[in-house]
Amino acid sequence: MPISKRDAARVLADAHYRIEDGLERVFIIPAGLEDPREPIKLLEVNANTIPTGSIEPIPFSASREIPFVTEIAEISPEEFSKLERGELSLPPGWTLEGADDVPRPRAA
Amino acid sequence: MTGDRRSQFAAAYFDQAWSDWQTYVYLTRAAGLPRCHSLHYLQMACEKLGKAYRLRNGAADVDAIVTRHAGFAQFVNEFLRSPSVVDDYAGQSARHKAVCKTSFALAREIEKLAPAIDRMHSPENAEYPWERGN
Numbered sequence: 001m002p003i004s005k006r007d008a009a010r011v012l013a014d015a016h017y018r019i020e021d022g023l024e025r026v027f028i029i030p031a032g033l034e035d036p037r038e039p040i041k042l043l044e045v046n047a048n049t050i051p052t053g054s055i056e057p058i059p060f061s062a063s064r065e066i067p068f069v070t071e072i073a074e075i076s077p078e079e080f081s082k083l084e085r086g087e088l089s090l091p092p093g094w095t096l097e098g099a100d101d102v103p104r105p106r107a108a
Numbered sequence: 109m110t111g112d113r114r115s116q117f118a119a120a121y122f123d124q125a126w127s128d129w130q131t132y133v134y135l136t137r138a139a140g141l142p143r144c145h146s147l148h149y150l151q152m153a154c155e156k157l158g159k160a161y162r163l164r165n166g167a168a169d170v171d172a173i174v175t176r177h178a179g180f181a182q183f184v185n186e187f188l189r190s191p192s193v194v195d196d197y198a199g200q201s202a203r204h205k206a207v208c209k210t211s212f213a214l215a216r217e218i219e220k221l222a223p224a225i226d227r228m229h230s231p232e233n234a235e236y237p238w239e240r241g242n
Contacts, residue, residue: 015194019205049185050216052178059165060190065198071165072186092167 005033006100008066009040013102022048024077028100031093039069041094051076055083057091114170118163121174125156147234151221158183177222184215 003011006028013026025045032038039059057071073091075083082088083096090096128149135146158180162173173179187193188208197204221234 012189012191012194015201016189018201019189019197019208021205046185048212050178050181050219052176052182054169054172056162056168056172056179057165058162058183058186060187061192063191063195065195066191068191070191072189074182074186 002067003065005036005040005068008068009033009042009070009100010102012040012066012070013042014105016042016044017102017104020046020048022046023104025080026102027096028102029094029096030098030100031095039071040066041071042073043090043094043096043099044072044074045077045080046074047077049074049076051079053079053088055079055088055090055094057094114163114166114168117170117174118160121156121160121163125153125160128153128156142237144234144237147221151218151234154180154215154218155222161187177224178219180219181212181215185212188212 009028013028016026017023023044023046025043027043029041029043031041033040041057043055055073055075057073059069059071062068062070073094075088079088083090132146132149132153135141135149155177159173162168162179162183163170185208188204188211194204197207223233223235
């Protein structure tokens with residue numbers, strides 16, 4: 001049975017926590033999650049990233065294990081605070097409303 | 109430039125990144141040249157390659173991407189967590205983690221070779237290499 005987009009997004013988020021110690025939050029953006037033409041969208045809050053002042057998703061191709069195009073947008077914790085205060089905007093079509101806030105796996 | 113502006117920019121950045129890279133290789137082999145010249149081309153090649161990839165995004169803000177020098181290190185960081193790279197390192201999390209850490213640090217150092225990046229903390233750069241008197 002092929003993996004669902006939601007499960008694939010979870011697999012990817014867990015993998016990201018295992019390889020990046022600075023990762024504080026990973027959000028799976030719900031927009032388009034049920035639409036096969038839409039990519040997986042991950043917003044990642046990373047203490048080790050360089051703030052750029054904007055939220056820019058970068059698209060990546062599907063793979064054997066994650067058979068969905070994936071967009072990753074990485075921001076710093078300070079930028080996340082700005083986002084919460086409305087001083088920074090999510091990309092068009094992205095929303096945190098109903099987003100899956102993936103917890104860090106215990107072993108990661 | 110004709111057709112879709114974003115795609116045209118992406119193709120142009122990729123072509124010029126390749127040309128910058130070839131120049132970097134040429135300069136590293138040339139005897140007697142100060143290292144700042146080859147490092148300048150390395151920085152430009154990496155910046156343009158990152159921009160070319162980021163311009164693949166159909167919703168990309170073309171003007172924001174083409175006018176900023178920063179973004180290569182973040183691009184490298186995200187690329188190393190992309191599905192295909194995660195697949196390549198399946199079952200090797202510790203190795204993948206080490207590669208990510210080293211690559212990001214290296215990408216950040218290359219990014220800082222541009223004079224506009226982190227000038228306060230890293231005034232030394234490849235284009236104007238006399239900021240610290242050397």
